[in-house]
Amino acid sequence: MQVYILGGFLGSGKTSLLMRLATMFSERKAKVAILVNESGEIGVDGATLKAQGYDAMELPSGCICCSLSGTLQTALKNIKNDIDPDVIVIEPTGLALPHKVKELVHFACIEEEKCVIIGVCDIQRFRDLIKKKEEFFTRQMQGSDFILINKSDVAQPGEIEDATEWLKQRFPDKPIIPVSVKEGTNLEKAYELIQ
Numbered sequence: 001m002q003v004y005i006l007g008g009f010l011g012s013g014k015t016s017l018l019m020r021l022a023t024m025f026s027e028r029k030a031k032v033a034i035l036v037n038e039s040g041e042i043g044v045d046g047a048t049l050k051a052q053g054y055d056a057m058e059l060p061s062g063c064i065c066c067s068l069s070g071t072l073q074t075a076l077k078n079i080k081n082d083i084d085p086d087v088i089v090i091e092p093t094g095l096a097l098p099h100k101v102k103e104l105v106h107f108a109c110i111e112e113e114k115c116v117i118i119g120v121c122d123i124q125r126f127r128d129l130i131k132k133k134e135e136f137f138t139r140q141m142q143g144s145d146f147i148l149i150n151k152s153d154v155a156q157p158g159e160i161e162d163a164t165e166w167l168k169q170r171f172p173d174k175p176i177i178p179v180s181v182k183e184g185t186n187l188e189k190a191y192e193l194i195q
Contacts, residue, residue, distance in 0.1 A: 001080065001114065003105050004194070005090045007098030007140050008120030009129060013150040016181040017120060018091045022054055024191060025087050033085035035059065035075060037092045055083045072101070076108040099143025116194070119144030123155045123178075126163045138170060146175040146193050153180035 004021060006014040018034065025032045034056040057075055079088060092101050098117045105115050119141040122129070126149075129137050141147055149163050160178045167176050175193060179186040 001085060001088065003088045003090065003115040005092065005098050005101050005105070005115065005117045006120060007092070007096070007101075007117055007144060008094060008150075009122065009125070009133070009137060009140065010094030011125070012094065012120040012122040013181045014091050014094070014120050017118070017148070017150070018089055020181055020184070020187060021089050021194075024194075025089075026054075030086040031055075031083070033057070033079045033083050033088045035072075035079065035088060035090045037072075037090075037096070055079070055085065072104050073108040076105060080108075097139055097143075102143060117144045118190070119147035119174075120181075121147055121149045121163065121167070123149050123151045123159050123163055126159065126166075130166065141167070141171060144171070144174060146177065146190070147171065148181075148190055149176065149178040150181050152178040152185060153183050 006017055008014050015036075018036075022032050022034060032054055034054050036056065037059045057079065059071055059075060076088070079085065090101065090105070092098065098119070102115050102117055121141070147167055149160060149167075152160055155178075164176050164178070167174075177186060177189050179190060181187065
């Protein structure tokens, strides 16, 4: 069972990416389960995902890497036992630290090497984010296996290059891919990094 954790600040495009990944895995004939931690964000809820045919579970308000850690572990064990999916996609709240979520996934008896963190960076708010929340943003991205710079379709000239350079200085070992999740642009490069 493979687990994908989507990490990124509020509004970065995690929910849109979750829907793209769920569709891609379904087209590959994989059984997909989705775990969403809304925490007050406007997004796709568990009922909507179920209506679209996905096995989905929505965790209550709170952050799955801190106040809901026990709830997350229980949910993962239940999904593993009841659904036995090929893939689980986890969308934590935009205030979560994905590497902490990965630790909890590992504690729930899922092998660490079967857990991938996809960092999602919003190019529209990138400059403001690193200006006001640089330490938090850096901590969010640090555990990522690769980072997507999302919303490339609305980027101003030079923004993608500036963000890529900033990210490469801090995370030289991580692939960094500019994408538009909304339009599907360049997602095939991200899919190549996904087993």
